[in-house]
Amino acid sequence: MVRALFDLRSVAVIGASGNPHKLGYTIVQNLVQYHFRGAIYPISLHAQTILGIKTYTRVSEVPRDIDLAVIAVPGEAVPPVLRECVRKAIPLVIVISAGFKESGESGASREQELREIIAGSSTRLLGPNCLGLIDAASSLNASFAASFPAYEPISFISQSGALGTSFLDWIGTNHIGLHYFVSLGNKADLDENYFLERLRDDRLIACYLEDIKDGRRFLQLGQQYNCRRPAIVLKAGRSEVAAEAIRSHTGALAGGYPLTKAALQQYGYIVVETIGDLFHTLKAFAWLPLPTFNRVAIVSNAGGAAVVASDTLIEKGLELADLSPATQDVLRQLLPRTASIHNPVDVIGDALSERYLQAMETVLQEEDVSSLLVILTPQVMTEIEKTAAYIGAMKKHGKPIVAAFIGGTLVEKGLKLLAEKKVPAYHFPETAIDVLAAMTWYAGYRQRTAYNLPTPPLKSPYYEQHHAAIDELYQQARALNLSSLPQTSVDEIARRYHIAIPESYVCRQVDQAVLCVRSSIGYPCVLKIVAPTLLHRSDIGAVITSINNEIELREAYYRLEALMREHQIVDGAICVQKYVAGGIPLIVGATRDDNFGTILLFGSGGIYAELLGDVVRRVAPLERGAMLDMILETHIAPILKGVRGQQPIDLQRIIDILTAIQYLMQDYDFIQSIDINPLLASPQNICAVDIKIALHPQCETPL
Template identity: 35%
Template structure:
């Protein structure tokens, strides 16, 4: 039914106006100006016609069969108008009017009444407080904003009407074509996820883009977005990524996994590419719609100037891409055909005096080279030839190969014709070459995600150990993680000095002594952790020191933990946290006492596949150290991968656990395993 927002046959504009300065006039103007081929029915009790269209004094007097109503009346009248639409069997409506939940308590009450009216009659509503919808292929433009983008393959969904207005104006000047555009406003009814599914299944849409300030239903978003991402690229710009939600958490895990990390983890899980700016989002969208995906990260740079090439190379490296190491055959070929002073190594510099013919042979050679996955073509402004002539040969040559080509014909005033040519050839152009690195990085991310889709995480329910209810009833998080295959070092809890001495003998010196208290979890902050205890005298002194610490800090000492002292390993943190929107998340990063200082962490949604766990490790400084760094030996990374996967199953299986962290997980050298040194959790029951 919501397809009618983009392919209506009969539209009623309720609140249509003869005043060119009012929104109700703008909607009628756009429907006519941009060639809507269906019937338009203005509703205005005071007018007989608007823009030569006969008016209807009321909704009741409209003809039957209207499939979309556009409502532009004062907010206070909207619930009644929607009721009248229901009585007229109009099943979809766009409520442009503002003055609802975005204005405060009175507005929220009004929006509640509006929703009740819509629900009573089964009317699907976009808005309120929105701009409307556009389909360039139908065509239909229900907005009041001046302008209509060219036909194209980019769909755009926005929770901000101002963003839609800006994109419409920008698209007209940039020559970028769109398929469908929609402003969702307050999302009282139709949500961003429903629109993602609708536009994602539209055959004219090649790439979906979205500006979102929030997600209405996190799990549904994940499900729909992943299905759509398998079929076509989806790029999102998330606004309002506040960290305030982390202030009330009680563990490092919570503090390190705020809303920003949760959203980013959700986007990665579902194959959604997360842009940092509007410019970046539409740079990516054009390239993803127009160009094939690269097979790898190896990039060749073709230029006529050294400075722009250096900027491009710097940006490529920062984006995690690589300069292609050209084959000797390619270098010999280029050396024999380029000017004598030109560079036949990557980046290939044909020099300022070279023309389109030289660019052609060089680009053809690079695209043919088996070591090259993508090419960036740069042309700095010069006086030897028109940029349009270069655009012709770049577009033609790129079209003969199945490798992405990103152009950077630099400048503004002199390149309009060149840009038109490149756009017709479906080759994206950026004004400055650094932007090409961001584009290619996004394309590589897309390729990697598609390659990883075949590896799915195992079902967490099949990893549920026995007797977990008893462990959770006693808040025994240490034994719980051990039940999930995350090993603990030899250790023993004691409550008396005699038990302490016996435990140390059993565990074996050297040992670590940890103060246990039911009302203080950060032991190291108050001196409640003593390491490398080598004999009984040190052990008893440590016990007595804990008694003094408990008294001076006014905390209860319930005993101590005697733990085998592990040595020559590395400290990392692994943990889980439950996000309100997206459910259980797992974190990995640098552990120990400085974990919150460095904030070297990576967050993923549970459950994890082996590849996702490996990506978490490889994306952090902690992971680079585990591979071996300077004087550090390679650590047992496989054991960390297993610990992360097991932690993810634990997170899925036990929704009653709000937070759980192992800090540190002590990782020994390759083949010797990893051990949970300190385990803390929060049970919300």
């Protein structure tokens, strides 16, 4: 651990300047202006003193130990300066300078040189290409940011320095303090995981990240600390498509931003979608207690706004609290006849501040109310500032309260007063509801048993008996330079891991298919092309179902042969399969993500799987209870449980399939992904009609 991070006694600024327009001057000025408590050593080749402080020409000339060095010299000059810092045994170096991997190949090479310079030393590096570091507890502003916050145990970790400057300005305006601001820059050495672990005792963490360097570690830190304190994450890159998306249905559905969001939420991170969401959500978590459940009361002087807010609230997974008859009786006595005594409570347009106060006091004493949303519109009679003051006084009830003052100039003083009272207030109810939903979600995460990262057994119960045979199948595929296992191998693996599949045979001639159907499969049957390079059979009509006799079988076989020639499918064969009648089409799968490890996927299947997007993703390994939660989160879950007199599907049998897939991914590193689509589920049968197993491109030998 870098002692200097939390016990700074001295800072050297390399590239310090007497020119007020240079970064080297700004950094020294920030250290002086905000009263850094330790020694300051400006390193400059030109100035004798800077802001009255003696300078040195090299860090090696400084007669004392240095805890932190801030480098603000041109990018090409950084490597020799960093070498000198390593020789001086400076524990922490911040490289403000740009001109590294963000600038192209030569910059990337220079950044790699920085890593090589510090390798094996006691020096750690923050940056390069970063804004710097702020520690309000130590009065340290080792950055070129113009703002300095008051101390509060809240920290912000940002991969964007420019966003950091906006954040610092915003928290000052909103009366929010800060402990650490960390600008990560290019993350040549220190990354978000390093700081998340060392800032674990702060009350609240917020992050803006463009990539996550070690996803598995990021999840482990979430598992360790997110039950104790909230961590809000804005992850850029929602439109990115995973590089391996074309490998299988599961690859396309499991990768990219949806996977990142699902993984982070699985381990308690509060994921937001916009910069505004990040700032607004942080404000709510900084100022409010957590709700105990999801039932919200609304008090408003505008009926229309309250109705729209109610719709939004329900869409976000919250509920309108039920007001008891006793509470309604009190409201009936306090409010005009035209007011609504039900939730949402409409105090009507002529409400003065006292009427707001009476309504708020009454609903906050209701046991069924966990949170309160107050909506105000600036009508002629409205006492905006007095109402804001009363809203602030309602914090005594210990329940989260948010406000929406809808308007412009007329409501600004009220919004400012609410900020001073530390009540999150917004221009629109939707924003207030979003932050309530985020807080309620996080409170639920803390209340339920959080998903663990359980340590799986080294091998599954099936491994010892079957690994030799499956390893042989893999070696055969590799010898043929295949990217996925042939259908016969896939079927054998499925049987060995107790995944039910229809009876099927791969045929090289039409007479062979006729014989298989006549002697074993029977009619009706299915013919389909199987080929490692063919991922979406339905796109080219490569599946023919409901074949009822030999004439239809021969016609279908010849049609598929012509199709293979037309599309130049040189690695294909034709599979004849027993027809499986009925069943709900599902997709079940797994893939290896470079960052988060094995990902399990479940959802609505069939040819519309990717279009509908009704899938849930989880980072493996999972216990059976977590797999059940996956299933129940999908839109298709109510149908699986039985609707309109239909028999329910045995969900435990679906969990058996998910478990088998998890076992296979655990047992065999050479498997890149497993894709079952469709898995046909009926009350009588669970059958994997189509399975693909893609091979890991870099795995040369099985485990």
